Amino acid sequence: MFALLLASTGAHAATDSPSPIVRAQVLLDRANFSSGQIDGAAGSNLRQALLGFQRARGLPETGKPDAATLAALDDGEPVLATYTVTEADLAGPFEPVPEEMSEKAKMTALGYASVAEALAERFHASPALLRKLNRGKAIDQAGTQLVVPNVDAARALPKAAxxxxxxxxxxxxxxxxxxxxxxxxxxxxxxxxxxxxxxxxxxxxxxxxxxxxxxxxxxxxxxxxxxxxxxxxxxxxxxxxxxxxxxxxxxxxxxxxxxxxxxxxxxxxxxxxxxxxxxxxxxxxxxxxxxxxxx
Missing domain, CATH: 2.40.440.10 (L,D-transpeptidase catalytic domain-like)
Known part of the structure; x- marks a missing residue:
């Protein structure tokens, strides 16, 4: 099932080892206990996500990615994947977003300002992390293989009451x-x-x-x-x-x-x-x- 999912999105399992913080952020995202933007930095959002997951699973509430929490989060899927940039990814249009509301109103759409921004949001990551995971690679070139957070392996979320x-x-x-x-x-x-x-x-x-x-x-x-x-x-x-x-x-x-x-x-x-x-x-x-x- 996972192989089919990756193939359908153009992503494949990556062998790169993520940092402990990236690992925790990606696993939390997939478990539907999001820490927000995956950026590889420890902070209040990550701590609250860990506390929420630990509370929901009956684990000690440390707010840290400790061994017990990471074991409970581990779904057996790779944390990182590779994604091949396509011509569709580059099609845009990409335009700077003006600050003033009157100028925004003149736009036909408020799309992404760059390929990096679009791809980073696609994989729930910060543009800075995307660049860090892909040093020396041309993000805005079709055929480039990028290392990305494997957010497509997320657990299905049922309807909420x-x-x-x-x-x-x-x-x-x-x-x-x-x-x-x-x-x-x-x-x-x-x-x-x-x-x-x-x-x-x-x-x-x-x-x-x-x-x-x-x-x-x-x-x-x-x-x-x-x-x-x-x-x-x-x-x-x-x-x-x-x-x-x-x-x-x-x-x-x-x-x-x-x-x-x-x-x-x-x-x-x-x-x-x-x-x-x-x-x-x-x-x-x-x-x-x-x-x-x-x-």
């Missing part, structure tokens, strides 16, 4: 009908200007690859003179590739154009995830799914 977002831990968790955590991921959850709306809500609906309707009146840091604008879809859209609408006006769970900032910066009140984690949540929930937002 509810969502819990925890502001203090900066996590979003998916629970089954018995209240057991089946997935966890880092999140950015509001700010002092737009605090997380603590309470019990529900999912109204899910929109994939949505446009973003910018209203400067809803943003405390809007630029003087800004006006309403419709920002075209794409992974670099302000809400990324998914908008999960909640039953409180103007609030939702969504993706981001800056995956490396998840769990480390502030938002305008919404719950922000990496694009791939937002897509994972969207697959597991639907209209009516209960959502608990807590401190």
């Amino acid at each position: 509810s969502i819990v977002v925890d502001r203090s831990e900066r996590t979003l968790s998916l629970l089954d009908g018995g209240g057991r955590v089946i997935a966890q991921m880092p999140s950015t959850t509001g700010s002092e200007h737009d605090p997380l709306p603590v309470g019990q809500w529900k999912v109204n609906g899910v929109a994939r690859n949505p446009p973003f309707h910018y209203n400067p009146k809803l943003f405390w840091d809007a630029r003087p003179g800004d006006s309403k604008a419709t920002i075209p879809p794409g992974p670099n859209n302000p809400v990324g590739v998914v908008w999960i609408d909640l039953s409180i006006d103007h609030y939702g769970i969504h993706g981001t154009p800056e995956p490396g900032q998840i769990g480390k910066t502030q938002s305008h009140g919404c719950i922000r995830l990496t694009n791939w984690d937002a897509a994972r949540v969207a697959d597991a929930v639907g209209p009516g799914t209960p959502v608990v937002l807590q401190e």
Whole structure:
């Protein structure tokens, strides 16, 4: 099954030995306990992912990739794979993303700015890690064989019975009908200007690859003179590739154009995830799914 999966995505098992941190990040991603962007660096997102997995599996809660945790995470599949860059990967179009909303609104789409950014997001990695794993290789050339995180061997995620977002831990968790955590991921959850709306809500609906309707009146840091604008879809859209609408006006769970900032910066009140984690949540929930937002 694994060989068929790799063949279908153009990836093959790699023999390179990953660092212990990369190993933990990839295994956690595949177990649906994401640490966000796979970057090879220890930090708060990795610690929370490890704690969440350990808690869910009844392991000692060390927050570290200790031997017992790595053994429980080990699914028998390679941590790294090789991927051959295709002409389709290079087709783009790749364009710089402007900073101002008025300029974003003039774009036909907010796609990736570079091949490296597109491929890094495809494999849930930082562009810097992708370059580190492939020193001396031309990432933007068809036929190049890249070493990448083997995220395609992820475990299937069943439908979730509810969502819990925890502001203090900066996590979003998916629970089954018995209240057991089946997935966890880092999140950015509001700010002092737009605090997380603590309470019990529900999912109204899910929109994939949505446009973003910018209203400067809803943003405390809007630029003087800004006006309403419709920002075209794409992974670099302000809400990324998914908008999960909640039953409180103007609030939702969504993706981001800056995956490396998840769990480390502030938002305008919404719950922000990496694009791939937002897509994972969207697959597991639907209209009516209960959502608990807590401190």
